[in-house]
Amino acid sequence: MFDASVYTARRDALRSKVKGGVILLPGHVDSPINNAANCYRFRQDSNFAYYFGIYKPGMVGVIDEGGRSIIYGDDVSLDDIVWTGPVPTVREQAEEVGVKTTRPLRDLPADLQVAIRKGQRMHIAPPYRAETVLQLSEWLGLMPTHVRNYASEELIAAIISMREVKSAGEIEELDRIAEVGYEMQTAAMRMAQPGEQENTIFGVLEGIAATGGNLTSFGSIISQHGETLHNDKHFDILREGRLLLVDCGVEAYSNYVTDNTRTIPVGGTFTPQQLDMYNLVLQAQEYGIAHSKSGVRYLDVHLGVCGVIVEGLRAMGLVRGDVKEAVEIGVQGLFFPHGLGHMMGLDCHDMESLGETLVGYSRDVARSKQFGLSALRCAKELKEGFVVTVEPGIYFIPELIDQWKAQGVMKGFINYDEVEKYRNFGGIRLEDDIVITAGGCRIIGKKRIPIAPADVTAEVQKGRFAGKK
Template sequence: MFSKEIYINRREKLRQSMKDGIALFLGNPDAPMNCAHNIYKYRQDSNFLYFFGLDHPGFAGVCDIDNNKDYIFGNDVDIDDIIWMGPQPSVKDQAAQVGIDATAPFSDLNKFISEAMEAGRKIHFLPVYRAENKILLEELVGVKPADIKDNISEEFIKAIVALREIKEPCEIAELERAAETGYQMHVTAMKMAQDGVYEREVAGEVEAISLRAGGMLSFPAIVSKRGETLHNHEHGNLLKKGDLLLVDCGAETDTHYASDNTRTIPVGGKFTQKQKEIYEIVLAAINKGTELVRPGVTYRSVHLEVCKVIASGLIKLGLMKGDADSAVAAGAHTLFMPHGLGHMMGLDVHDMEDLGEDYVGYDDKVQRASQFGTAYLRLGKELKPGFVITNEPGIYFIPALIDKFQSEKQHLDYINYDKVNEYRDFGGIRLEDDLLVTENGCQLIGKRIPITVEDVENTVQS
């Protein structure tokens, strides 16, 4: 938790950016795994954390825009709770830690919202991803779960995005702390990438490192020698010398700020010539992205320039042909990189995407593309100082996608399918760094994890 002044200032800025009404924040409840008392590890809602800071279940927060007042609704523990959890601070004491003096039992929330609605006041609420909160929202405002997305407050969403997208110094410090743990996770994964090791052993150890640092993983770890599958959370494969192991994982601090990095590792410590050639293209692409990131440019333009680096490299290897600029304009490169270059990062590893990807990554000036591959770019809008983003290009050989493109005779002027089919069992390579957009360019969040061919090989062999 930050100082109470941080939360007071955030709520004040929110009220100033909205016209009127009630801004409703529903904290997350506990989520049962297989019975009510056997629960998943708790994770508070990030918007509630950002404005109210209380990292416990059973809370709701209200910003009364008209009356310049904030409320916390929650229940004090009873003797049964104390028996199981020990003494707990009162709701009043917890609220005081974040600069709020108006508290009430959780059951009073319904009455508070009902009276506001009867007075004709606007109730602003956000998209809801927890089933329990969908049911609660229906009780509070009468909107059925299926109709929530049609009744969310765009004014509320846009006000939050405008605040959260610019990271404060205290947030950057937390992101740096997450990056320190992430560095250890990835270096450990490299050292474990040896013949005879199971993916699950690597996945277990990187999660343990995050837990020992005081937080959990920022998302389920992707640890796979089948790197052509973009998100693969199965960890049952046995590593063999000569395999490529793709590790995409990050740490979350005890304040819930995230890291998110990817490295692709030669099992046993030596890239084959074929692997090295593809790896060097991806390395050139990620370095190009870092070079181009600065305020005033759109991330879509950075994405497309990075794709041209990939296309140029593949043309030199004979996998593509023709002119790189034309190939990218046509979308031929998407056979090899069918995803976007990156996304926002902060309190969430995909920051604020619970509010809606298009609200976070796009705006009135830049709308999402419709072209296959480019349409998956999560962040396309103009970059500003204070943005924290990921830079994660890749090259993948996905047999099903190769078959689809080839059977449909797509991009015959740009793709050498005979050569591509020689790579059907190659897998995939992705590299990912986290970047802070500065006044004049960008800087890495944290120390750079080994990334050159030589440094990766040496780390594995160590």
């Protein structure tokens, strides 16, 4: 992905941040579907990709106490070549990323044991795949249930401090892959016609992602029930008058991703009720973008966005009372029960395997327990080079409305009779990915995915005419 010097500099910086001990970064092995030889599409561990830059299974990266980088891995045999074709050697691949020392994988456990006997600490990141747990258990002689307890806070903090600030090269790659994300979203708009199946759109987006990248960056949400936040069902037929929420992204072979949400009126026409609510979400989203800049806590941007939403809902008669007070006690939780966004980069929820709170919060910004606000993934002060999503939404979740109404939650602020009129509304979310710049921020990608109501409608209309040809 990058020049060898980039990876060498990253490893040197990591080594200087982590005092002593062995830094052990296992790359991924293949992940079996239904037998050992039939695996999901390979996807490298993001930390390994960031520091060792090789996108092949079965490699392990080590930075020893003396600062030397070593890649452990095995070459393919001639018998395998009949099945896989010629493959570069581990040594050739290591050279590409500035690593001079390579060893067969079987040497790793003994090498680690030598270091352990010398009293050197093993710095590992928290494993999230069972394969990695098993490997670490075996290599380090730990009980599998205890492996996670050995994750190194020092290593985690060092990695976060480096990966959270994206370099120009990383942003270039994010801009590049954003074009595929654009294609996915606009394809969905053109297909948002009555009678079309959610599933067909799902399949087409899978295809676009697999053509332009390696994978979708997460299971695409393509649903006329946008009020279910992580709806993985997509088996309905599109109906005129419904809103289709499309939250999807692509992941490049480099692991860099996109993550965008648009909410599309099936057939291309918003009802007046939908249009009012859509414009409110859009206003909130643009408030979020306008206020994201270096030195500002993302928590405060989130709370500002909540203010916009509550203010708008008050104008519509769904909420009453003082806006500031309403936001403080969390009235917005009924309508917007998640956070404004998360960091993004080599992962969609960037570095989330290292610990969501460690990534998104800092010593001076603690996590709230308030419903809704507690789901905010990124709250800390923004810095130049941060990449975050801006994704407010307004949803009408029947189960949640019933629960709050029955318990009379914040009934002084919430006009439940008015809320009931939106019971079958569904949900709206709008999401762009931004990078914090010197002057403020900008949206990732060469052009913004259509978001103004007229632009979305126009894109849907294109598909309607294409279908009628």
